[in-house]
Amino acid sequence: MSQTATEGPRSSGPGKPVPRPTPETAFYWEGTKQGELRLQRCGACRQVFFYPRSSCPHCGSTEVPWFVASGRGRLHSYVISHRAAPGFEDEVPYAIALVELEEGPRLMANIVGMPQTPEALVLDMALEVAFEPRGDQMVPVFQPAAGGAASGAGA
Template identity: 40%
Template structure:
């Protein structure tokens, strides 16, 4: 599902790195990936070259369910640049079902109505280069 109207009209395009290219490529088909360590079984985001728990290089990407719980959030009422971000909008930490915590935006709801503990699911915001940015919306 894609975001019908984005509150982020001029969002800067996120860069890719050698560690994130596979993750970003998966977003082109609206697939959310988490990195998995084959040594200690940890799931992590953002993609890195080694496991943040055990230091292993034995990492692989796995499909994520695209569901999570709002851990924390804030409503931005005054944007640093209204050509990039139209307030009000919500910035949130979402605990994914697989374990990692993702910094993201929650859309599809008045930002002041978001609560910690809310169940959310991924929606996708198209980027100009064909990639998709994972955002989250409340589970109805």
Template identity: 50%
Template sequence: MSTKPLPLPTPDTAGFFEAVDGGELKVPRCRECGHFFLYPRAYCPKCMSGQVALEPVCGVATLESYVVNHRAAPGFEGEVPYVVALVRLAEGPRLLAVVTGAGEAGSGLVIDGELEVVFEQRGERKVVGFRPRKGEG
């Protein structure tokens, strides 16, 4: 069985991944227009300002779409089926992530249902994932 992949930070994403490794979700926010965005980069995609800083977010998200993957990507061979989802953070940005704790093959997931962030330890790093919030799904 192969090892699950790990993110390879770039200069623009290093701070984001350092926060994740510390168990905190921080997202870039423009200090000029207030826009939260992902992926991390040096300039705001809305107003092009370079006044960008990472800010902690609440870790709550809404499930927008998902797929139940029955063909394992390298490193996930022992985990099929698993759920890969498009989620929207409460602050606005969207991201793709694995969703855990959703019942057999995602049977407990509901579009527009609330999710909460979880951090999966992978060796020396952590990665962002989500699970249904208590009382959801």
């Protein structure tokens, strides 16, 4: 499978939805501006979780320090939207995906730098994080992992 084809231009707006951080998520969004995907690992039960919260959803502990994730993950599932959200008009159809991070949690993301087709988007393919400007924020997205592990090594 070729990764050379790039789809329509990825636009940072105008008009794409811009996330608005809250006090409990601000550290996450400060991280994306520095090219870091930050997660929390519970100090009590050691479980990693996403999205950012002030207590651990597994055990309730409020000792939930941050660390920088590897940025590596795998394509868990997706849909390919044939309708455009505001700001996405030049990109339809485009995938809205779930990425399973190496550290365990899943998150939603777009998959960039590759065709937005069922043939190209193979479940379990290796991905790595990238960051896209979006208003005054940087939004994490994922692209095929360097090293060409895009053939879906499987779990």
